[in-house]
Amino acid sequence: MSNLVQTRAVKTAPAPVWMRSNALAFALFLFFAIAPALAQLGAEGYLLSLVMRVMIFAIAAMSLDLILGYGALVSFGHAVFMGFGAYSVGILMSHRITDFFVQLLVALGVSALFALIAGAISLRTKGVYFIMITLAFGQMAYFFMISLGAYGGDDGLTLRMQSQVFGQDLLGHGYTLYYVIFAAMVGVYFLLRMIVGSRFGRVLRGTRENPVRMEAIGFHPYRYQLAAYVIAGTICGLSGFLLANQTEFVAPAFMTWQRSGELIVMVVLGGMGTLHGAIIGAAAFILLEEALYRITEDWKLIFGPMLVLVALFARGGILGFFRRRK
Amino acid sequence: MYTTLILVQTLNGLQFGIILFLIAAGLTLVFGVMDFINLAHGVQYMIGAYFVYTFTSLTGSFTLGLLIALPAALAFGLLLEVLVFRHLYNRDHLDQVLATFGIILFLNQGVKVIWGASPLFVPVPDLLQGSIEILPGFFYPIYRLAIIAAGLGVAALLYVLVNYTRAGMLVRAGATNAAMVSALGVDIRRLFMIVFGFGAMLAGFAGAMVAPILSVEPGMGDNLLILAFVVIVIGGIGSIRGAFLAAILIGLVDTLGRGFSTDILRLFLDPSAASQAGRAIAPMLIYILMALVLFFRPSGLFPVKR
Numbered sequence: 267m268s269n270l271v272q273t274r275a276v277k278t279a280p281a282p283v284w285m286r287s288n289a290l291a292f293a294l295f296l297f298f299a300i301a302p303a304l305a306q307l308g309a310e311g312y313l314l315s316l317v318m319r320v321m322i323f324a325i326a327a328m329s330l331d332l333i334l335g336y337g338a339l340v341s342f343g344h345a346v347f348m349g350f351g352a353y354s355v356g357i358l359m360s361h362r363i364t365d366f367f368v369q370l371l372v373a374l375g376v377s378a379l380f381a382l383i384a385g386a387i388s389l390r391t392k393g394v395y396f397i398m399i400t401l402a403f404g405q406m407a408y409f410f411m412i413s414l415g416a417y418g419g420d421d422g423l424t425l426r427m428q429s430q431v432f433g434q435d436l437l438g439h440g441y442t443l444y445y446v447i448f449a450a451m452v453g454v455y456f457l458l459r460m461i462v463g464s465r466f467g468r469v470l471r472g473t474r475e476n477p478v479r480m481e482a483i484g485f486h487p488y489r490y491q492l493a494a495y496v497i498a499g500t501i502c503g504l505s506g507f508l509l510a511n512q513t514e515f516v517a518p519a520f521m522t523w524q525r526s527g528e529l530i531v532m533v534v535l536g537g538m539g540t541l542h543g544a545i546i547g548a549a550a551f552i553l554l555e556e557a558l559y560r561i562t563e564d565w566k567l568i569f570g571p572m573l574v575l576v577a578l579f580a581r582g583g584i585l586g587f588f589r590r591r592k
Numbered sequence: 593m594y595t596t597l598i599l600v601q602t603l604n605g606l607q608f609g610i611i612l613f614l615i616a617a618g619l620t621l622v623f624g625v626m627d628f629i630n631l632a633h634g635v636q637y638m639i640g641a642y643f644v645y646t647f648t649s650l651t652g653s654f655t656l657g658l659l660i661a662l663p664a665a666l667a668f669g670l671l672l673e674v675l676v677f678r679h680l681y682n683r684d685h686l687d688q689v690l691a692t693f694g695i696i697l698f699l700n701q702g703v704k705v706i707w708g709a710s711p712l713f714v715p716v717p718d719l720l721q722g723s724i725e726i727l728p729g730f731f732y733p734i735y736r737l738a739i740i741a742a743g744l745g746v747a748a749l750l751y752v753l754v755n756y757t758r759a760g761m762l763v764r765a766g767a768t769n770a771a772m773v774s775a776l777g778v779d780i781r782r783l784f785m786i787v788f789g790f791g792a793m794l795a796g797f798a799g800a801m802v803a804p805i806l807s808v809e810p811g812m813g814d815n816l817l818i819l820a821f822v823v824i825v826i827g828g829i830g831s832i833r834g835a836f837l838a839a840i841l842i843g844l845v846d847t848l849g850r851g852f853s854t855d856i857l858r859l860f861l862d863p864s865a866a867s868q869a870g871r872a873i874a875p876m877l878i879y880i881l882m883a884l885v886l887f888f889r890p891s892g893l894f895p896v897k898r
Binding site: 334340342387390391392393394395397398399401402403405406409410412413414415523524527530531534535538564566567569570571572573574576577578581 | 623629631676679680683685686687688689690691693694695696697698699700701702704705814818821822825829868871872875876879880882883886887890891
């Protein structure tokens with residue numbers, strides 16, 4: 267038995283795959299690194315904000331991929347953490363607490379805390395019930411934010427400025443914000459790559475395949491899943507923090523269930539359980555949305571059926587599609 | 593005075609619960625029998641409302657409009673089943689979420705293109721206009737009473753269908769163990785199709801019934817879909833009885849919560865804090881309720897026995 271498990275483990279984690287996936291990720295990062303130079307050829311401001319949006323959603327999608335792709339936990343309330351991260355900036359800003367690090371710390375802390383509480387309760391349920399209970403927590407948070415009249419309620423909150431680094435408006439200068447987001451994305455990628463490659467990640471993947479067996483060999487799936495849920499929530503909070511700084515606006519619309527659905531779509535579209543698939547999925551989703559919008563205002567008429575086709579025919583998303591072609 | 597207010601809100605809650613039940617009934621069957629997550633169930637409700645708008649303005653009569661809208665909603669549901677859903681029954685939940693999410697995007701935009709983005713209004717049928725005096729000095733709109741009556745009628749009909757007919761027996765058996773039913777020689781695909789079409793028609797019926805009291809607009813089904821999911825999860829997936837009781841519960845809790853949470857909190861808090869907290873808590877109540885139910889009864893209040 268143990269022999270069997272070992273041979274399988276060896277077969278599924280050969281070095282070349284790891285390197286190949288990282289090579290693809292490096293190519294992506296290289297593109298994002300030189301994108302500002304390329305953007306100068308076109309409508310610079312517009313292209314840059316588009317790419318920043320892609321990278322921010324890539325962070326959120328990667329964090330979802332940790333629990334969705336590696337943990338098989340379909341969270342339908344992941345956008346909430348994005349909302350919390352964004353609102354941490356918005357609410358602190360409206361109280362004149364403008365410091366970058368304080369805001370970042372609060373954004374991560376609030377997201378982690380909510381993930382801990384919501385996760386501890388949600389993970390008691392399985393399968394479909396887990397989807398529904400994460401949805402319920404998402405709706406709770408969404409309606410809570412709407413009810414906060416002092417912070418704009420339904421209309422949201424326009425930020426007076428971006429987060430200040432030691433009292434300086436560094437993020438407003440040139441490409442600073444762009445490269446802060448870029449660094450965050452690269453950092454998150456390697457952090458998550460490390461996590462899924464570690465013993466912790468292997469246990470997580472084990473519980474994805476067969477929780478009962480994992481329990482039989484002495485692990486507590488619940489603890490690992492909860493830890494993964496908190497990590498994912500915290501990282502998604504980071505993406506919210508960046509989003510607030512990029513749009514200089516926060517609103518409950520950041521955390522609707524439709525937005526959570528879009529995050530799932532990004533992960534599945536790119537190919538889940540790969541991390542760089544989440545980046546590709548986020549890019550494909552946002553760029554398609556932009557491109558289709560230029561063709562017609564009713565772009566959803568094209569985008570909707572595309573999702574149906576992906577679900578019906580392209581198992582494994584974009585990455586899976588290309589892998590099969592080879 | 594206050595008793596009247598409570599009475600009105602209770603009836604409103606009941607009426608809301610009935611509508612939720614009509615949507616949730618189809619959803620819980622599709623979910624329970626086919627293990628299929630249909631996010632597009634909310635758009636069936638929206639389609640029902642749009643159909644009744646169109647057919648009512650074409651025929652000039654709400655009754656005729658409703659009579660045409662129902663089979664149209666059924667046909668539309670079956671069309672979706674044949675085109676998309678039947679290819680997804682054996683798939684992962686994620687694929688189902690992805691595909692039905694795409695359908696929501698498409699149809700919400702589609703009705704915007706066909707009927708326009710602005711809300712449409714359907715007149716209350718002449719026969720059911722006005723209010724009647726239920727208790728001395730207490731008036732309630734007849735049409736809302738008609739919704740409650742129609743909903744209770746459908747619930748009774750469903751009860752008979754599910755419990756006393758052959759098709760109903762198969763549905764119950766399917767909810768318990770679909771593979772076994774199939775192995776016993778039942779054409780499970782046809783059963784699925786019937787259940788699906790019927791569920792779509794019920795959701796369409798709900799949409800048609802609320803069209804005269806709400807505005808008909810794109811995306812009107814999205815929030816109700818979530819509420820319907822709350823209902824079936826609290827009720828226990830696959831259970832019609834659970835869906836009915838949970839729908840009434842949710843309808844009452846939501847309506848009464850929105851109506852009175854500020855007043856109740858005022859007993860403990862000062863008025864401004866109470867109104868703040870009341871506005872925050874009221875819309876969250878049902879989700880808190882759901883989280884509590886799942887915490888203590890992870891498979892709902894009335895789980896289908898396996």
